[in-house]
Amino acid sequence: MxxxxxxxxxxxxxxxxxxxxxxxxxxxxxxxxxxxxxxxxxxxxxxxxxxxxxxxxxxxxxxxxxxxxxxxxxxxxxxxxxxxxxxxxxxxxxxxxxxxxxxxxxxxxxxxxxxxxxxxxxxxxxxxxxxxxxxxxxxxxAGGGTRNIFVNKPVKNMVEMKGLKVRVQGAPIWSKTFSAVGMAPTVIAYNEV
Known part of the structure; x- marks a missing residue:
């Protein structure tokens, strides 16, 4: 057993x-x-x-x-x-x-x-x-740590995030969350970050 x-x-x-x-x-x-x-x-x-x-x-x-x-x-x-x-x-x-x-x-x-x-x-x-x-x-x-979003241009509000590409880990909930706010998530393996 x-x-x-x-x-x-x-x-x-x-x-x-x-x-x-x-x-x-x-x-x-x-x-x-x-x-x-x-x-x-x-x-x-x-x-x-x-x-x-x-x-x-x-x-x-x-x-x-x-x-x-x-x-x-x-x-x-x-x-x-x-x-x-x-x-x-x-x-x-x-x-x-x-x-x-x-x-x-x-x-x-x-x-x-x-x-x-x-x-x-x-x-x-x-x-x-x-x-x-x-x-x-x-x-x-154990927590995964602080979540940060890094972009190449200043973003002041959620509207300005629309269409921004963001790399996310493979958990479907990550892609769904960022898609829901209008961003364009791309999945990458966690160990490639």
Whole structure:
């Protein structure tokens, strides 16, 4: 029996085979050593090792060696190849229709608003649905950071954004959001930003 944990919103997933003597866990990340996602997974490994009291062999596959975030979540749900990773909620939509909304740009006003939502456990129904349907458990949340729009000319209001090209990550909610305000989104892979 496998239990999988996911540290999402990007998120880190973790799976342990019950009763196993030697534990080897495989993680996956799209980025090199210095990227914050990779550093977060290394810290995750340190904390799990410290508090589990067990000898764990960690194998962290970097630089998209095992594919992209979408595949990482699929692998975890299938119980193969990846035990923990940082994954965008957009890639959980097969198991939860609400999960991609967590990834919506500009959903939270600021860090205080984000923390208030987490403190109130308002995302628990989404996490419970993912655990029930995918057998992947969210063990934490991390914000994607501040959202900025950079343009080559001054923009003073929303009307002036109409038709502007903007590069967005592959989550459909990003393209839909920027299209809704009249911009022209183009999808690029997150690791190409």
């Amino acid at each position: 496998k239990t999988k944990l996911l540290f999402a919103a990007v998120a880190a997933c973790f799976s342990i085979q019950a009763g196993a003597q030697d534990i080897t866990l495989h993680g996956a990340v799209q980025f090199p050593d210095e990227h914050v996602f990779t550093r977060t997974l290394v810290r995750f490994q340190e904390l799990v090792s410290k508090y589990s009291g067990k000898k764990i062999n960690w194998v962290l596959h970097k630089n998209s060696e095992l594919g992209l975030e979408k595949q990482y979540f699929e692998y975890m749900a299938q119980g193969k190849a990846v035990d923990y990773a940082i994954v965008s909620p957009a890639h959980m939509s097969t198991f939860s229709k609400a999960a991609p909304f967590i990834d919506a740009p500009f959903l939270f006003r600021d860090l205080a608003h984000w923390n208030k939502v987490l403190d109130a456990d308002l995302l628990k129904p989404v996490a419970d649905e993912i655990n029930q349907k995918a057998e992947v458990m969210l063990v934490g949340y």
